[in-house]
Structure formats: C-alpha cells, structure tokens
Amino acid sequence: MMGNEVLYLIILALYIASMVAIALLSKRKSKAMGSFYLADRKVGAWMSAFAYGTTYFSSVIIIGYAGKLGANFGLAAIWIGVGNAILGTLIPWLLFAKKTKLYTTKNNVETMPAFFEKRFDSKYIKLVSAIIVAIFLIPYSASVYQGLGSLFSKVFAISPDKVETVFAICVFALAGLTALYVFFGGYFGTVLTNFVQAIIMLIGVALMVFFVFNDSAVDGISNAVNGWINLDKSIFTSNKEATFNLVVLVLLTSIGPWALPQVVHKFYAVKDDSAIKKGTLISTIFCLIVGVGAYLVGSTGMLFGDTIGFGSLVSTGNFDSIVPAIIVKALPPIVIAITIVLILSASMSTLSSLALSCSVSVSGDIYKGYIKKDAESKKTNILTKIICLVFILISALIAVFKPAGIVEMMSFSWGTIAGCFLGPFALGILWKKTNKYGAWTSIIGTLVITLGAIIVFGLQTAISQSALIGVICMAYSVVSTFVVSLITAKKTEGKLETENE
Numbered sequence: 001m002m003g004n005e006v007l008y009l010i011i012l013a014l015y016i017a018s019m020v021a022i023a024l025l026s027k028r029k030s031k032a033m034g035s036f037y038l039a040d041r042k043v044g045a046w047m048s049a050f051a052y053g054t055t056y057f058s059s060v061i062i063i064g065y066a067g068k069l070g071a072n073f074g075l076a077a078i079w080i081g082v083g084n085a086i087l088g089t090l091i092p093w094l095l096f097a098k099k100t101k102l103y104t105t106k107n108n109v110e111t112m113p114a115f116f117e118k119r120f121d122s123k124y125i126k127l128v129s130a131i132i133v134a135i136f137l138i139p140y141s142a143s144v145y146q147g148l149g150s151l152f153s154k155v156f157a158i159s160p161d162k163v164e165t166v167f168a169i170c171v172f173a174l175a176g177l178t179a180l181y182v183f184f185g186g187y188f189g190t191v192l193t194n195f196v197q198a199i200i201m202l203i204g205v206a207l208m209v210f211f212v213f214n215d216s217a218v219d220g221i222s223n224a225v226n227g228w229i230n231l232d233k234s235i236f237t238s239n240k241e242a243t244f245n246l247v248v249l250v251l252l253t254s255i256g257p258w259a260l261p262q263v264v265h266k267f268y269a270v271k272d273d274s275a276i277k278k279g280t281l282i283s284t285i286f287c288l289i290v291g292v293g294a295y296l297v298g299s300t301g302m303l304f305g306d307t308i309g310f311g312s313l314v315s316t317g318n319f320d321s322i323v324p325a326i327i328v329k330a331l332p333p334i335v336i337a338i339t340i341v342l343i344l345s346a347s348m349s350t351l352s353s354l355a356l357s358c359s360v361s362v363s364g365d366i367y368k369g370y371i372k373k374d375a376e377s378k379k380t381n382i383l384t385k386i387i388c389l390v391f392i393l394i395s396a397l398i399a400v401f402k403p404a405g406i407v408e409m410m411s412f413s414w415g416t417i418a419g420c421f422l423g424p425f426a427l428g429i430l431w432k433k434t435n436k437y438g439a440w441t442s443i444i445g446t447l448v449i450t451l452g453a454i455i456v457f458g459l460q461t462a463i464s465q466s467a468l469i470g471v472i473c474m475a476y477s478v479v480s481t482f483v484v485s486l487i488t489a490k491k492t493e494g495k496l497e498t499e500n501e
Contacts, residue, residue: 004333004336005156007333007334007337008155008156008333008336008337008340010337011337011338011340011341012340012341012344015200015341015344016177018196019177019180019181019193019196019348020177020180020181022181022185022189022192022193022196023180023181023183023184023185023189023193024184025185025192041101041105041268041269041270041271042269042271043187043191043266043275044271044275045270045271045274045275045276045277045278045279046195046278046282047191047192047194048191048266048269048270048271048275048276048279048283049278049279049282049283049286050194050195050197050198050199050282051190051191051266051353052093052266052279052283053089053201053287053290054197054198054201054345054346054349054350055262055266055349056084056088056089056257056263056287056350057084057201057287057290057291057294057346057350058143058144058347058349058350058351059144059145059343059344059346059347060143060144061253061291061294062205062290062294062323062342062343062346063151063320063323063324063343064143064319064320065080065294065295065298066294066295066297066298066299066323067298067301067319067320067322067323068298068319068322069249069295069298070295070299070300070322071298071302071310071314071319071322072242072245073237073242073246073299074228074231074232074233074234074237074299074302075225075228075233075234075296076233076235076236076237076242076246076299077246077295077298077299078235078295078299079235079246080249080250080253080254080291080295081287081288081290081291081293081294081295081296082288082291082292083250083251083253083254084253084254084287084291085284085285085287085288085291085292086254086284087250087251087254087255088253088254088255088256088257088258088287089283089284089287089288090280090284091258092257092263093279093280093283094280095426095429095430096258096264096426096429097267097270097276097279098273098276099429099430100268100429101267101268101270101276103115103119103429104267104268105268109268110268111130111133111261111265111357111360111361111364111365112129112133112259112261112264112265112361112421112425113125113126113127113129113133113361113365114126114364114365114369115425115428116129116424116425116428116439117369119424119428119434120424120428120434120435120436120439122439123369125436125439125440125443126365126369127365127366127369127370129361129365129421129443130361130362130365130366130369131366132416132420132443132447133261133357133358133361134361134362134366136413136416136417137261137354137357137358137391137417138358138394138395138398139398139412139413140354140413140414140417141351141354141355141358141391141392141395142396142399143399144347144350144351144395144399145171145174145175145347145395145396145399151324151340151343152167152170152340153166153167153324154325154327154328155324155327155328155336155340167400168400171396171399171400172396172400174344174347174348174351174396175351175392175393175395175396177348178348178351178352178355178392179355179388179389181193181352182352182355182356182385182392183385183388183389186356187269187356190352190353190356191269193349193352194349194352196345197345197346197348197349198349200338200341200342200345201342201346202286203342204335204338204339204341204342205293205294205297206293207335207338208293208297208327208331208335208339208342209293209296209297211330211331211332211335212297212300212330212331213300215304215330217300217304217305217307217330218300218303224300224303227302227303228299228302231302233299233302245467248467248471249467251471251474252418252467252470252471252474253414255418255422255471255474256414256415256417256418256422256470256474257418258425259417259420259422259424259425259426259477260414260418260421261357261361261417261421262350262353262354262356262357263353264425265353265357297326298322298323298326300326301313301322301325304326304329304330307329308322308325308326308329309325310322310325313325327339351392351395354395355388355391355395356388358387359384359385359387359388359391360384362384362387363380363383363387364380364384367380367383368380412450412462412463412466412469412470414470415450415466415467415469415470415471415473415474416446416447416450416470416473418470418473418474418477419446419449419450419470419472419473419474419476419477420442420446420447420473420477421477422474422477422478423438423439423442423477423478423479423480423481423482424439424443424477426478427478427481427482427485431485433485433486433489434481434485435485435488437484437485438480438481438484438485438488439481441480441481442476442477442480442481445476445477445480446473446476446477449469449473449476450462450469450473453465453469
C-alpha cells in the first residue's frame with residue numbers, strides 16, 4: 001500500500017504544480033477590475049463551456065449526492081444527471097446566453113445585482129441582492145469541501161482517530177491552492193484551471209464508470225440492470241413518494257442554476273455568438289457525461305453490498321463514504337490517483353467561482369456602489385482579491401468545524417438564492433414588461449418563505465426539507481414576478497435594452 005500512496009502523492013504534486021504555474025502565468029491578465037472578473041469578456045467556447053460545467057458540478061455532487069441519492073433511488077438517480085444536462089445546461093444556454101451577453105456588455109454590467117439595478121432602475125435592489133449573494137454563498141461554498149475527508153481516509157487507509165486532522169489539512173490545502181490562482185489570475189486564471197480540471201473530470205468519470213462496471217461485484221451492464229431490478233431500484237420507480245422526491249431534486253438542481261450568480265456569470269464573459277453556439281453543445285455534453293456518470297457510479301453501491309459495507313454505511317447515514325468505498329474496491333491505483341485529482345478539480349473549480357461571485361458583489365456592488373462610489377478601480381480590485389481570500393478562509397473554517405446538515409445547507413442556500421433571483425433574472429431577460437415591483441415581490445417573498453419555514457418547522461426540519469422548500473421558492477419567484485409585473489405594467493417597465501433594439 002505504501003507504493004500506492006507514493007503514486008497518489010506524485011500525481012497530486014504534479015496537479016498542484018500545474019495549478020500554481022497557471023496562477024503565476026495568468027497574473028498579468030487580472031490587473032484591472034474588468035480583467036479580474038470578466039477576462040475582458042473574451043473567453044472562448046471551450047473555456048466558457050468547461051467553466052460552466054465545472055462550476056455546476058462540485059465534489060458534493062460527485063461524492064455526497066451521488067452516494068446518497070444512488071443509495072435511495074438506485075439507477076433512477078441518473079435522471080438527475082440527465083436533468084442537469086438538459087434542463088440545467090442546454091436550456092439556459094439556449095434561452096439566456098446570447099441575451100445576457102448582449103445586455104451586460106452594452107450596459108457594462110459585471111454582476112447579477114448590478115444587472116438588477118440597471119434592468120429595473122432601482123439602486124436598492126442591487127444592495128439587497130448583493131447582501132443575499134454574500135450571505136448565502138458561504139454555506140454553499142463550505143459544503144464543497146465535504147467528501148474530501150471520506151475520500152482520503154479510504155484511499156490512504158487513515159485510522160479513525162486521525163481522520164479529522166487529515167480532513168482539516170486537506171481543506172486548508174485545497175483552500176490555499178484555490179486562493180492562489182484566484183488571487184493572482186482572477187477569472188482568466190480560473191477559466192484556464194477550469195479547462196484543465198474539466199479534462200481531468202471527463203477522463204476520471206469515464207475511467208470510474210469503466211472499472212466499476214467491470215468489477216466482479218457489478219459484472220457488466222446487463223447484470224447490473226438485473227441487480228437493480230431485483231432490488232426494485234431500476235430506471236423507473238413505482239413508489240410515488242420516491243418519484244416525487246426525485247422530481248423535486250431534478251427541478252432544484254436543474255432549474256436553480258438558471259439564477260445562480262456564479263453560473264450566469266459565464267454568459268457575461270463569453271466572447272461572441274459563435275462561442276455561445278459552440279459552448280452550448282460542449283457544455284451540454286460535458287454535463288451529461290459527468291452528471292450521469294457520477295450518479296451511475298453512486299447507484300452501484302447497493303450492488304457492491306457487503307464488499308464495501310454498504311448496509312452499514314446506509315444504516316449509519318455515512319453516505320459520503322459510499323463512493324470512496326467503491327473507488328477503493330473497483331479502481332486500480334493509477335485510476336484512484338486520477339480520481340483523487342478529479343474530486344479536487346470538482347471542488348476547486350466550484351470554490352473559485354463562488355469566491356469570485358461573492359467578492360465582486362461585496363467590493364463592486366456594496367463598497368463601490370454605496371460606501372465609496374468614487375473608489376479607484378485599482379483599490380477596488382485589491383479589495384476584491386482580499387475579500388476572495390476571506391471568503392475562502394471562512395468557508396474552510398465552517399467546513400472544518402462541520403456544523404450539522406452542512407450538505408443540506410447547500411440545497412438550502414441554492415434554493416434561497418434561486419428563489420430570490422429566478423423570476424427577476426429569467427423573466428427580466430426574456431420579457432420586456434418585467435419590472436421592479438415583480439422583482440421585489442420575488443426577493444422579499446422568497447426570504448419570507450424561507451424564514452417562515454425555519455420559524456414554523458424549526459431549523460433542522462427546514463434544512464432536511466431544503467430541496468422542497470427551494471422548489472417552492474423558485475415556483476413562487478416566477479409566478480409572483482410575472483403576475484405582479486403584469487398588474488403594475490402601466491406604472492413602469494423595466495429597461496430591457498440590447499444591441500438589437
């Protein structure tokens with residue numbers, strides 16, 4: 001085993017060295033604010049598509065969600081991956097990418113809060129939106145680290161008394177490396193690393209699926225399908241409650257990203273129409289491979305059974321250990337090393353996008369927008385970098401202390417942000433009559449629903465039902481924005497200006 005551990009460390013060292021090199025090479029590209037956050041709006045198709053996909057999929061999905069939902073739904077869990085590719089990637093690229101690029105470029109908009117201010121002619125909506133982004137992206141970011149402890153403890157056979165220490169070391173090492181290339185390279189450095197990380201993710205997921213299905217416990221596709229059918233966990237489920245829960249998760253994880261600032265940001269920076277057309281196809285294929293592949297691997301946990309201690313892991317609620325246990329059981333050492341880098345890549349790509357979105361909202365939307373309006377671009381850029389570091393550090397500290405329900409807090413944060421912004425952004429881009437009254441109704445109403453659920457049902461219950469609450473908030477957001485904007489249309493119209501008008 002010692003030889004394998006040396007191999008893992010060598011692969012890790014090579015990966016870290018490549019990330020550091022990218023950070024240093026991209027340093028000169030991020031001196032101005034527009035360069036730091038938008039890479040001068042000249043990001044090509046492949047980089048934009050891969051940045052979108054790697055931001056979408058984090059280690060929470062590949063290890064946590066794939067293990068837990070694979071255990072709950074079996075093969076039917078792959079519908080979440082399909083939904084993420086079609087509803088969460090293809091549809092928003094087709095509906096929003098071109099219009100978002102046109103509007104944000106013409107009006108010099110860099111963030112979603114700034115978009116709301118310009119679109120609805122309301123200076124306070126930017127402030128409130130920026131505060132929401134800053135608050136709710138932190139628990140989401142903290143959840144990105146989850147699964148690292150389980151992965152490393154399984155791979156390196158770490159004794160139980162040392163797992164927490166190793167987890168803390170992994171978290172801070174990951175945070176430090178991510179902070180390095182975000183601080184020096186900004187978005188240009190991020191998309192370069194995302195490109196490398198996306199290739200690693202594609203190769204890693206493909207290898208995982210290949211070796212998992214060739215393991216004797218699974219024994220090929222046909223035997224796996226028969227095994228799922230015998231366990232009543234095939235592609236379709238007759239259980240109405242399970243079907244309902246599955247649909248809720250598909251909607252939350254597929255529709256929610258339409259209004260997540262760190263995801264929509266990729267449309268601001270894409271180069272042109274040609275890059276958007278190519279990026280649409282590339283990002284959809286990427287998300288289909290990674291999403292379906294991850295849930296496919298997670299759903300085999302029940303087929304491995306006692307060989308990975310599946311029953312014990314499920315009964316103790318240790319779902320984060322299911323996929324790492326599968327990896328150790330089915331994959332050869334070199335592929336395990338690639339998978340370790342795959343998980344790190346998924347974590348770092350998402351974390352860097354979250355840090356950029358949060359820091360620019362605080363420095364640009366709040367500080368320069370309301371506290372010091374005449375702040376120089378250079379000083380604002382420095383402040384943005386500092387806030388990036390603080391955001392990553394706070395997220396790491398939360399992850400290390402592991403408050404109860406941190407993975408569910410990801411869904412809670414995801415649902416709240418999506419609920420606040422989905423109607424105002426989606427309708428704001430697509431429908432000229434969308435106005436500030438509808439937007440305010442969505443934002444305030446979603447916060448009331450979220451807070452009301454916590455007060456009425458208690459924090460833990462609300463967190464456990466975060467997926468359903470998130471879907472309710474998103475539905476409310478779209479309906480309320482549309483209805484209120486329609487009723488108040490005679491009073492005001494939002495400013496939907498594009499280069500085509």
